[in-house]
Amino acid sequence: MDALRQKYLDAIAAVSEEAGLEDLRVQAVGKKGEVSLKMRELGKMTPDERQVAGPKLNALKDEINSALAAKKAALADAALDERLRTEWLDVSLPGREARQGTIHPISQVTEEIIAIFADMGFAVAEGPQIENDWYNFDSLNIPPHHPARQEFDTFYMHRDAEDDRAPHVLRTHTSPVQIRAMEKTGAPIRVIAPGRVYRSDYDQTHTPMFHQIEGMAIGEDISMANLKWVLEEFFAAFFEIDGIKTRFRASHFPFTEPSAEVDIQCSWVDGQLRIGEGDGWMEVLGSGMMHPKVLQAGGVDPEKWQGFAFGIGIDRLAMLKYGIPDLRAFFDSDLRWLRHYGFASLDQPNLARGLSR
Structure with missing residues (x-):
């Protein structure tokens, strides 16, 4: 042993x-x-x-x-x-910098617009981005021969040769959401409809996909005066300029009668656009009183109810407010551009503390 x-x-x-x-x-x-x-x-x-x-x-x-x-x-x-x-670690070394993303200007401006209109009593409505021919055109009193219904302006979905139904489209505006909201809620109603829209166009100020917010208010005694007040209050809050001047110019849209293009006061100083001053004007949106045929299409009696509607390009407003020169840069996914024009995650828009950075 x-x-x-x-x-x-x-x-x-x-x-x-x-x-x-x-x-x-x-x-x-x-x-x-x-x-x-x-x-x-x-x-x-x-x-x-x-x-x-x-x-x-x-x-x-x-x-x-x-x-x-x-x-x-x-x-x-x-x-x-x-x-x-x-495997030692020098704990006295500085830590690695954590990368932080930014909120895209389109997302930020959309939230700013929603906050302003929500303060005026407007609800938010949403709808599909692929629409049928009736909601996108017919219900909005857009006739078959209208240029907006041509293939050079609108993206049409494919249909088989034996299918005789009208093809679906990528919606060209968010106005179809207004028809759906009227069908669902009836009158009186106040809604805004933000979202992506699609048109066959591409240059410095146009892209095939862009963003709009369309608004609608229907009541028994609503007039153009109410429309003018709502838009002026919106511009004052959005651009943070009290007493900003607007100009309404007669125009024509199939879905409103009477119709008006809306301009805001501006000036150019050393190549820089300044909103709310000077003697120049810039067109920013289209508006008008809702056409009786549009009210009928939404199931609302035009003999009892009337209302106004307007459409605003979110991308265009973002360019004007934050000095962004080219619309195409919104969709380039350039990190340098996003870091420069983006917003911090905690920079939430609300009317209590202002809407800008």
Whole structure:
């Protein structure tokens, strides 16, 4: 037994990894290990021999197990020391700068516009971006020969040759949402309809996809005077200019009668546009009193109810307010542009603390 003890104690002391230590454990005290086999021989001994050999074998097994446990702990401590030596971290170094995204100007301006109109009692309505021919054109009193219904201006969806139904379109304005809102709610009603719209056009001030907010208010005694007040209050809040001047010019839209283009006061100084001053004018939106046929299409009795409607280009307003020269840059996904014109995530628009950055 002394030779067996010395053999395994020396081997345990010399081992340098846990895998080798486990092999030694199996060889010594495993089910078929040398110490285990010695203990099985106790049954062949006389009682006197067992009384002498049994305690010695148990002591040997305990000593080897203790040596194995101590060596395992030592190997673990050595591995930890090595990791601490090689995987150290200088906690005094400055941390890596966390990248922060920005809110796109379109998203920010949309929220600004919604906040202003919500303060005037307008709800937000939404509708599908793929519309049928009736909602996008017929219900809005747009005749079949109107240029807006031609393929050079509108994106039409594919129809099979044997399908004689009018093809669906990518909506060219958010006015169809107004028809859907009238069908759902009836009159009286005040809603705005923000969203993406699509037209076949692309240059510095036009893109195939852009954003609009259209508004509508219907009541028993609503007039152009109410329309003028709503728009002037909106411009004053949005551009943060009290007493901003507007000009209404007679125009024609199929869905309103009478119709008016709306201009705001502006001037150009050293190539820079200034809103709310000077003697120049800039057209910003179209508006008018809702045509009786449009009211009828929405299920509203034009003999009892009347209302106004207007349409605003969100992208255009963003360009005017924040001095963005090219509409196409809105959709280029240029990170430098987004960092420059974007807004912080906590810069939420509300009327209590102003709408700008």
